[in-house]
Amino acid sequence: MTSKFWLLEAPENQPRAEIRDAEYEQITCPTHEGHRRAGKRLGDLSVIVHPLGARDFTWIWGGRALISRRVLNLFDKYGVTGFEAKPVRVFYPEAIKPPPPEMFQLLVTGWGGLAAPAAGVSLIEWCPACRYKRYAIAEPSRLIDPAAWDGSDLFIVWPLPGLIFASDRLADILRQERVSGLKLIPAPMIWVKKGGTASPGSLMRRMPERRARELDQRFGVSDWLVPRS
C-alpha cells in the first residue's frame, strides 16, 4: 500500500480566480446569533480569472481547485480516481479580449478517512440547535490514517475537507506530465498549525450528495465525536 501522501496547493505567485455572483445557503441558529454562517454555495459556479492565473490547475481563493481539459484528459488516461469534474463558466477580466480556456471544478470524492487517532482530534464546540461543530487538531502532521484511506488518488480527510490530498501515484503522474499551477507538499508538512481548529460543516457542501450520504452513513461523519445524549 502507498504510504506517502501529498497536499495539493496553489503556487505562491499564481493569481487566484474569484467567484462571480455567488450566493450561499444561510445557516442561522435559533439559540446563538454568533453561529450564523454560510452553508452550501447555490447555483452553478462561475469565476473571473486573470490569464496569468489560468493554468492546468487554477485556484479559487479559499483553496478550491479548477482543472483544465488537459488535466481531465490526463486523469482519464491514467485512470485517476477520487473525483468528479463539473464544467465552470470562466471569464477573463473585461479588458481582456481572447476567450478564456475551458475549466472544470474539481470535486473530490475520494475518502482519506476520519483523521488518524495520532492527530489527536477533539470536538471543542458543539451546538445541538444548529449542529455547528468545531474541532481542534493537536497534531496535523499525523492527520492521515493509511488504514482508513479508500485508495483513491484524490481524497479528503475529515475534519479538513477544504484541503485536497493526492496519492503518491498521482503525485508522480503530475510531476511526470509537468502539470502546471500546482505545488505538492508532503502531507506531514501540512501548514495547519498544531492545535488548529476546523468547523467543516456538512459533507454535502463538499461533494455530490449521493457520495456524501454514503460516507456519512458508513462512517458517521456528521456526528463524529458528538456526545450521545
Next chain:
Amino acid sequence: MRYNHAYRTLRELDPENPRLSSLYTSVWFPQSWDIHDLNQEIARVHSRLPKDLLPKELRQLDVHHPFPLQFKREFRAWGIEPEDYTMLVPVGWHRLKPGGLHTGPDHWNKQWDRYIAQEGEPTKERAIEHLSTMMKQIPWMKP
C-alpha cells in the same frame, strides 16, 4: 484594536483634534460607527494638512480591508460587511515594505485563504475572533 489604531493615527496627525478627547471613558467600548467617524476625521485632517509637514510614514494612507474583498461573498454570507471594517494605514506597511500586510510569503490575503480552506464553515463570531488574532500579530499595530 481598530479603534486604537485610528485613535493613534489621528493623534499623530493632529494632536489637538477635539475628537481625541470627546468620547473616551474607562467603561466605554467603541462601536463600528465610532471607528468610522474617526477614519472620516483622519481622512479630513490628512487632506487638509500640507504633506511635507506630516510624519513621513503618514504622508500617504491606504484603505485596508481587514476582511479582504477577495472573500467578500463569503464574509457577507457570514453576516460580515467588509466595508464596515476598513482602516487607514500607512501605504508602506500596507503594500510596499517587506513584512507589510500585502507583501511577503505570509501576506494578509493568504492568511485568510488558508483560514477559509482550513476552517470550512466558520461562524461570524469565529471569523471576527480570527481577525483579532491576526491583528495582534502585526508588530506596528499595537493595541
